[in-house]
Amino acid sequence: MTRTFGQRLHAGIEQYGPLCVGIDPHGFLLDAWGLPRTPAGLREFGLRVVDAASGTIGIVKPQIAFFEVFGAAGFSALEEVLAAARAAGLIVIADAKRGDIGSSVDAYGDAWLTPGSPLEADAVTLAAYTGTGALAGVFDLAERHGKGAFVLAATSNPESQTLQTATVHNGDRLGLTVAGLVATEIDDWNRSRAAADHAHGRELGSIGVVLGATKNLLDYGVDARSLGESAPMMPVLAPGFGHQGARFDDIRSIYGPLSAGIVVSTSRSALAAGPSALSDTLADQAAQLAGALS
Numbered sequence: 001m002t003r004t005f006g007q008r009l010h011a012g013i014e015q016y017g018p019l020c021v022g023i024d025p026h027g028f029l030l031d032a033w034g035l036p037r038t039p040a041g042l043r044e045f046g047l048r049v050v051d052a053a054s055g056t057i058g059i060v061k062p063q064i065a066f067f068e069v070f071g072a073a074g075f076s077a078l079e080e081v082l083a084a085a086r087a088a089g090l091i092v093i094a095d096a097k098r099g100d101i102g103s104s105v106d107a108y109g110d111a112w113l114t115p116g117s118p119l120e121a122d123a124v125t126l127a128a129y130t131g132t133g134a135l136a137g138v139f140d141l142a143e144r145h146g147k148g149a150f151v152l153a154a155t156s157n158p159e160s161q162t163l164q165t166a167t168v169h170n171g172d173r174l175g176l177t178v179a180g181l182v183a184t185e186i187d188d189w190n191r192s193r194a195a196a197d198h199a200h201g202r203e204l205g206s207i208g209v210v211l212g213a214t215k216n217l218l219d220y221g222v223d224a225r226s227l228g229e230s231a232p233m234m235p236v237l238a239p240g241f242g243h244q245g246a247r248f249d250d251i252r253s254i255y256g257p258l259s260a261g262i263v264v265s266t267s268r269s270a271l272a273a274g275p276s277a278l279s280d281t282l283a284d285q286a287a288q289l290a291g292a293l294s
């Protein structure tokens, strides 16, 4: 029986903690790492992050945009990095932020989540501007293959506020913010799947949301306290630490009970350590995180 993504994520967090390092080959980081700003540089950068993460933490998150810059050659480098990360037993979240009408977004699901696909990852990030219902085909595909997805709800950037705090003005979700609506609908999805598949007793759902750590979630209309009571609990991908200003010590106050299913993402604040110190830096960050969550 294929384990669900939620089960694999839960096991990974139990073993290594919730730290996830981004594979974000910014130009300034390639320079600092002594690597060229070319597809070969990206490949080397990605493989070194995989090496440093392997055996130290459990999750990596390649930022697809940096690979896309180089077209086919960038994607070829990415394919090697994804394969190496998965072969090392890391959980790979492709931060691709895909979204479209259902008939097209399904193809994104095929690309990122189908076993054997050149870009196979364990989970992909999605954007719900077309409505979370449009993403249902990807959620179904993910479930069939033991994969996952994280849907943008309250993003960490300052520009997100006006759109994501706009309120729903009709239907049975009247008064929810856009961020709250996405989080509620994803929570509902996980609960409906658990009900359909009760025998597995899942601890974490397989479809999660992105909730930026730089935000007061209640201001965005996301009630972490009530969402955290759901079974299975919706996993949360949490960017915004370090470079964007959020601190591990604030996790419990930001995410409340959702902290139990959180994936804590750091990119620049870890990667700035450079390739030879990266493994130690990740170990330090993982220890700080464990302290903050104890």
Ligand SMILES: O=c1ccn([C@@H]2O[C@H](COP(=O)(O)O)[C@@H](O)[C@H]2O)c(=O)[nH]1
Residues within 6 Å of the ligand: 022, 024, 063, 095, 154, 155, 156, 157, 210, 211, 212, 239, 240, 241, 242, 243, 244, 265, 266, 267, 268, 269
């Ligand atoms: O709301 C969001 C969604 C995604 N991200 C991505 O996470 C990393 C953050 O990088 P840092 O260097 O740790 O700031 C990056 O890939 C973003 O695209 C996000 O920051 N916020």
